[in-house]
Amino acid sequence: MKHLKWGLLSFTSINLLLAACSNDEQKEYFIKAENETIEHIHGAGYWSKEGTPVIATHGGPFEYRDGTWYKTSRNNHDYMGFQTIKDGFYSSGHPEEGSDLKNPLGLVKSTDKGESLEKLAFYGETDFHYLGASYESGTVYTYNEAQNSKMGQGFFYSKNKGEDWTQLELNGMTSTSIGGLDIHPSKDNMIAIYGEEGVFLSKNYGNDFSLIPTTSMVTSLTFKEDSMVYSMLENDKVSLHEISLNDQKKDSSLVAPSLDKENIPIYLEVNPLKEGEMMMVTSMNDVFVSKRQEKKWNKILSKGEIK
Template sequence: MLKRKRFGWPLPAALALAAVGFVSPLPGHAESGVTLTHVHGLAYSADGTRLYIPSHYGLAVYNEGHWTKAPGPQHDYMGFSATRDRFYSSGHPAPGTGLKNPFGLIRSDDGGKTWQHLGLEGESDFHVLATGYETNVIYVYNPHPNSRMREPGIYYTLDDGFAWRRAQAKGLGGDVIALAVHPSDPKTVAAATDQGIFLSRDAAATFEPLLRNRQGLAVYFDLDGKRLWAATFHGQPALTQIDLEARQKTPVTLPPLTRDAVAYIAQNPKHRDEYAIATFERNVYLTRDGGKTWTRIADRGRTL
């Protein structure tokens, strides 16, 4: 069952809604006044110039210190994930479009301006969706049966949803919160659950624990495939880099997060020392030195 929960304090309504909200411009302000009412994901453009935050009403874009709304339909994007050439998402259509709700799986090849339906429209809304940056493999956690997935669980497709395969996910403990796929190996996938962080090397058939006895929140593979970033909560928020070969775990210094935690992580494909994180309370930070120092670019949804 999909949940983002149990961070060690009563879950405030704002935190619970942070995963299912929207982006909208401040009334009476120019697009530079875009406010992040909620956050549904985080991804850089392939050229590294734009940071995208998908939402309930379209995409917010951060570019060279300025915030705008991206051109394209103002859909409610959920499970948003980017590869080198494409965006993939699920979610719900904007009001008045006449499109089937929910989307199932959709794809954009032009930065979100237009979207192609890949199946399961009117059936499934995948809140947990991850893609391989170079391979375009797609993994989802499906909470309910549909016409192509007979039971809940982790599924993956190598052909844009034409055929889905169910993963056995042996050894994976707890409720699935987030997934991440290795950029070049379609069989390597990480999972965050309410019991920790887990890794699979066999297309999610089996998992081994990397971090246990803590709330897993987010996972992200470096684009060179050598490290996994893992966001967790155990009394306080934490971000850890895990070397996939040596299994060395290195804590990353986080900016001050009060009653908050990391929900999404992304790396700039052109400037590999630059990362972005977004939190449940709609704070967004950038680092240009691999996580040593952070600059806030959104403060509880107010873009800076």
């Protein structure tokens, strides 16, 4: 009888162990993405110590590693203005359906790929579509589209995680419309705002801007340590260029994926850990990566479809 009793206890223990393993599997945060169609991409970058490519979507972040796309199994929030930084990411946007979080998210930060969110500012009040941040310092810039509790309409930056905000003076900014903005990875005083006329560059927190004119509209831009890389639409074809921050008249042409006016680059990101690596996201939800100083581009997502 003692032997039978021991056997029953052993069987129960095995069941408990299997149940524990099952619960652990359910807790896996990133799972392989299969038969997915991503309809909207609202940001891109490289995160974690490995410099993993990531895109922000209506259904949470998707990261690409070892030739495979992975998605979050929970906290699948609609991230807007997504911006990776050294210790995580900033974002705005809207909580997933059924979430207890307020809508909109305001400015939030995560240091664990979105498993938890730190509510920094304007929680339940504002949705920022335009965000930028310095990778090293975390200084965050935003364009505020409508009056909220602290800011009117316009460009602002914060050096203390959204507690205090300073409005950009925008002297020399003559454009009436913008395509986007980007912040230097280590020099948080340097911001570029780009659009139809070219690139407006500031080296003093957006107080004064100088125009770097281009021959056509700039559709996306990213900083390297000593240069900027940007895409343009020239004669209905996409071209890629690099310009030195020291000699702003020196413009080099780079190899670009074969794209036209129907599918323009909307996000361009340099891997801050490996400057030779770059990612490009297009308006038709194609994602390209380059690991050889922009000499060759590989498509890792086509029209948002993950098989």
